[in-house]
Amino acid sequence: MTDREHLKETHVIDYLNPPAIGDFARVGLSSGTATDVLVYAAGLAMDPDTMRRRDDATTIADETRICLANIATILAEAGVTLREVVKTTCYLRDDAYRGEFIEAYRAAFGEGPYPARSTFVLGIASDLRVQIEAVAVRSTSS
Numbered sequence: 001m002t003d004r005e006h007l008k009e010t011h012v013i014d015y016l017n018p019p020a021i022g023d024f025a026r027v028g029l030s031s032g033t034a035t036d037v038l039v040y041a042a043g044l045a046m047d048p049d050t051m052r053r054r055d056d057a058t059t060i061a062d063e064t065r066i067c068l069a070n071i072a073t074i075l076a077e078a079g080v081t082l083r084e085v086v087k088t089t090c091y092l093r094d095d096a097y098r099g100e101f102i103e104a105y106r107a108a109f110g111e112g113p114y115p116a117r118s119t120f121v122l123g124i125a126s127d128l129r130v131q132i133e134a135v136a137v138r139s140t141s142s
Helices: 003-010 060-077 095-109
Strands: 013-016 032-035 038-043 085-092 116-121 130-137
Touching: 032 060, 038 060, 060 095, 060 130, 085 095, 095 116
Parallel strands: 085 116
Antiparallel strands: 013 032, 032 038, 038 130, 085 130
């Protein structure tokens, strides 16, 4: 038995692609993956039809809010919320976006506690300026 077969046999693995976010399967993307313990979600403000930034992602704050709203939708499909997020990895196209990004990010998580976060400035696919990945923990009753 391969390691992957053993993993599937011993853990629940669900691929999360909420219709509200759109279908990215044609380009080899899944919006999220959930195991019996962890949920992984990727937030993009990308239109799945054009593969370009959504029209409503005008500002960095808008784009950040959309990314986190999409993550919340993915997490909800696995029965968790942003409150269960323990780690995010955030990507910004330009360091000049950091201030506006942080304000919108903090607003999404409210008064905290805040998950551990790594933020990188680098090139991102398409014309996106923000991308966020999140890891959440499922409770044993989920």
